[in-house]
Amino acid sequence: MSGAADNGRTAPGADGGRVTAPFGRRRSEVVANEESGGYRIVTALDPAGPPPAAGQFYMLTAERGWGGDGERPFLPRAFSVAAAQPGADGVRLSFLLEDVGPGTHRLAELEPGEGLHLTGPLGRPFSPPRELNPDAAGAILVGGGIGLAPLAIWRRTLAGRGIPERSLLGFRDREHSGGLELFRCSEVRLASEDGHAGHRGYVTDLLAQMLAGDSAATAVVYACGPPAMLEAVRALCEERGVTAELAMESPMACGYGACFGCAVPVRSGGYIRLCVDGPVLLAADIESALVAGAGHR
C-alpha cells in the first residue's frame, strides 16, 4: 500500500503530489467493515478513481439510508484515507471511522456488498521531509485518536521510499482508541490519558521528549488529531524551530471549494479553504490550530 507516487500506476492529474479527483461522485462497493478498538475500518473497492496521495480525503455518502423519508444525514461527510491498495480491479480504500453522529453511524454499519458513493481524492497531501527541510533525516508522525488515519497511509508511503519515520500515537481512553493494526511493522510509541496503553499522559509529552533529544534539527513532524493536540504540536515545533505539517479538520459541506464552509484564518492575513488549500497545512502558516466548529476531542 502506498501513495500515488509509489504504486506504479499513473495518477491522472497528479499535481505536485496532489492527485486530482475525477469529476462527480462515483459508486464504490464495500468489501469489509471491521471493528478496531472503539473505531471501525471500512474498506471499499473504487473501480474508477486514481490512487490517492497520503493526507488526501474523500467525501462519502452511503448509497442507501442517507436522507430521504425525513431522516438525517443527507450531506456527504469528509474522511481521510487511511490505506489504499491498487489492484487489477481498482483501488481498495480503507477509512478509519469514529461513530460520533448520524453520518458516521450509518457508515460504521455498512455491510460488504453495499454501495458507498465517493468523491475524491481531494485536498493537499503531505509533503516529503526533504521538500520541507533539506537537512531532514526522517519524519516524526504524531497522531491523536481518530487522527491517526492519514498518518497510517503516510507512514507506509515513507517506508516504501526508505525514509526513516517514528510514530507517536495518543488516545483519550480505551473506548476512544483503535486503528493500531494500520501501523503494523512500524516503530510506534503510545500514550493514553487513562493509562491503558503506553505513557500515561499526552502524546505531546512524547514529542517534547523526542525533540529535546538530538531529533529537533533533523526531523520533520507530521501531525493529525484533535485541535488542542494539533495546537500543542504547532507551538512545540515553533518553539524548537522544527518544521511541521498539520492535517486539520473544519466543517466541510462540499469538499471542493464551492461553499466556503471550511474557511480557516492564516498568518499572512485572510482565510484559506481547508478543502482545497489543505487539509494538510504548513504549521508555520497558521497562528493557531484551534479552528472553530471542527475536530474530535
Ligand SMILES: Cc1cc2nc3c(=O)[nH]c(=O)nc-3n(C[C@H](O)[C@H](O)[C@H](O)COP(=O)(O)OP(=O)(O)OC[C@H]3O[C@@H](n4cnc5c(N)ncnc54)[C@H](O)[C@@H]3O)c2cc1C
Ligand atoms: C478533512 C477531514 C477528514 C476527516 N477524517 C476523518 C476520519 O478519517 N475519520 C473520522 O471518523 N472522521 C473524520 N473526519 C470527521 C468527520 O467528517 C465528522 O466526524 C463527520 O462529518 C461527523 O458526521 P456525523 O453526521 O456523524 O456527525 P454530526 O451530526 O455532523 O456531528 C455529531 C457530533 O460530532 C461532532 N462533530 C461534527 N463534526 C466533527 C468533526 N469534524 N470532528 C469531530 N466531531 C465532530 C459534532 O459536534 C456533534 O457533537 C474528518 C473531517 C475532515 C474535515
Ligand code: FES
Ligand atoms: S468544504 Fe466547501 S469550500 Fe471547502
